[in-house]
């Protein structure tokens with residue numbers, strides 16, 4: 001679904017890949033899952049050469065770790081193998097990526113505080129801005145202290161949000 005009113009930063013011209021960084025707190029649950037789900041969307045559409053996808057955390061608790069074993073197990077049930085190694089967001093990410101996608105309001109605030117310039121800050125978007133209008137969620141809830149349903153909810157929200165992000169970016173690029 002194209003989200004015509006969703007805010008998007010300036011995008012590179014067609015022929016250059018769109019570089020997207022998904023960001024959460026720990027970089028072991030939501031953002032590596034978003035990276036995996038988005039990679040799947042992109043590869044299903046044969047668009048691997050048009051996208052660069054990565055994830056990072058605002059926190060530094062789990063650097064070098066694989067995603068949380070619960071997140072990996074739930075993703076695996078959907079055919080996704082999450083192999084990202086946790087890393088912390090760095091200021092240079094604002095140069096290296098075109099779109100920086102925050103999972104919740106706290107991630108967004110942390111990213112805004114880190115952004116070195118207004119231009120950098122303008123790269124920040126919210127995952128929830130790409131959710132289907134029928135969802136009651138305005139962020140991707142942290143599943144870390146939740147049960148299985150929390151992890152399933154994250155994957156459901158990300159399946160919707162990443163596909164809509166993909167469609168909306170493509171539509172916007174075609175227009176420019």
Ligand code: 4NP
Nearest residue numbers: 024025026027028029030144
């Ligand atoms: P994430 O979940 O932000 O979706 O990766 C969390 C993982 C770990 C912690 C918090 C949130 N933690 O406090 O260690």
